[in-house]
Amino acid sequence: MANHVNTAPAQVGEIPKPNTGWIWKTFFVLVGITALEFVFVFAMDPSTLRNSIFIILTIFKAFFIVAEFMHLKHETKGLIWSIMIPMALLIWLLVALVTEGNAIGAAVDNIVT
């Protein structure tokens, strides 16, 4: 994106105009998603569907923070993959341990499943 690349050192005594449109756009997206989460937390009863909506909205927010604010979208492909591939390992960890939690609960409380 052109608005990210004005990194060339400016002449002494001459400061370029700020280019902040994309920052505020990202900000309003983040605020909007957070507001949406609050609508869901009060308008819906707790359920797996509601939790899935929260997780998807959270991933959206994370995407905007990492891609725009942390600038990762504008880095080289190699750097993007070096960060993203290790993160994928966590999905398995999460699924495995949440399932394990259910099993521990059932074992301790003596519930036949």
Place this chain on the structure above:
Amino acid sequence: MSTISTTQTIPDSALDKPRTGTWDGGNEPFKASYGKLMMWFFLLSDAFTFAAFLTTYGLIRHRYAAFDEKIHGAFKFSTDYWPVPDKVFNAFPGLHGMDVPLGFVALMTMILIFSSVTMVLAVEAGHRMDKADVQKWLLWTILFGATFLSSQAWEWSHFIGGHEEPTIMADGTRFFGANLTMNQYGPVLFADLFFFITGFHGTHVFSGVCLLVYCFIATTNGTFEKRGHYEMVEKVGLYWHFVDLVWVFVFTFFYLV
């Protein structure tokens, strides 16, 4: 065997040539400086730590029963099931005794998102070598960071102090608030995880504020101006956004789900 000489297989003309491939050194294959790259890898490792914490939360939470109105009746604090977050976090400073579910945590989330915006504005000003703007936005970021920390201190003290109504514990005693071995909200581990996860995040915010104060002083002294770039602000910015990112996840898994 001594008749085989490996050096002869390389033509003499090639011996003196410097190796100039992408990964042969002297380059930045990722087009990011050493410092920024290492900050990224540090943040990756930190992400694993936080993910481990939140995954632990998921495991412990699923070990306990979820609150169900049909089985348990009207909601009250009990060690039989995991508490519902909007019943635990429903206090707001200055609105004593009123039920404001998740109101304060919403405010804290907004403060942290806004501090991320002022941080990115500081980084942008650094790209333009605009010292006054960098100072201005760094100060705003420090202010929002400190506000977030104060809010968290309030949240903790309210959590430890407890709600108006005590909870009757299993042994019949009345108990207010929380510590590491007992709490009025639910299973013991609920409070423990609250302290560990939000505490670990708060420590990160505190470190971030310290780094920002350093950046502000160095900017004011003209250190970065003399250096010719504001890369330090950029690196601290990466760290600060990461702290915001972690809060987004803590917020979802601790307060919403």
